[in-house]
Amino acid sequence: MAWRYHGRAEVDPRRPSPFGICDRCGALENLENLRWQYQYAGVGLVNLQLLVCAPCMDVPQPQLTATILPPDPEPVFNARPEYYSVDEIDYLTDQNGNILVDQDGKKLVSNEASENFSDVPSDPNNGINPPNSD
Numbered sequence: 001m002a003w004r005y006h007g008r009a010e011v012d013p014r015r016p017s018p019f020g021i022c023d024r025c026g027a028l029e030n031l032e033n034l035r036w037q038y039q040y041a042g043v044g045l046v047n048l049q050l051l052v053c054a055p056c057m058d059v060p061q062p063q064l065t066a067t068i069l070p071p072d073p074e075p076v077f078n079a080r081p082e083y084y085s086v087d088e089i090d091y092l093t094d095q096n097g098n099i100l101v102d103q104d105g106k107k108l109v110s111n112e113a114s115e116n117f118s119d120v121p122s123d124p125n126n127g128i129n130p131p132n133s134d
């Protein structure tokens with residue numbers, strides 16, 4: 001009796017089982033030996049709808065999982081943050097770092113909060129505001 005080529009599939013005349021083609025390598029296998037290929041997508045695994053043989057089965061790449069950030073810390077009750085934008089005085093400068101002045105010789109400030117000062121003090125750092133200078 002002539003047998004058709006059956007690749008890696010095992011043939012048992014007393015217990016016949018269907019054959020299947022691996023979606024990756026094209027090898028002929030018993031259908032029961034082919035497995036669904038899964039891959040990470042988002043927070044879980046997704047079936048790629050590929051039936052593959054054991055040598056072709058890939059381990060899902062953990063790099064494709066979504067990064068789950070820890071929750072934000074508990075907010076502080078009655079917080080009193082420093083209003084840095086109100087406290088700072090930023091003068092407008094040109095590309096060379098020279099402070100711009102108006103036609104009366106008054107230094108120009110960069111934000112409205114700085115304009116609300118009744119008397120803008122002279123800048124001791126001459127336009128450069130190093131952090132923690134107080």
Ligand SMILES: [Zn+2]
Nearest residue numbers: 022025053056
């Ligand atoms: Zn295969």
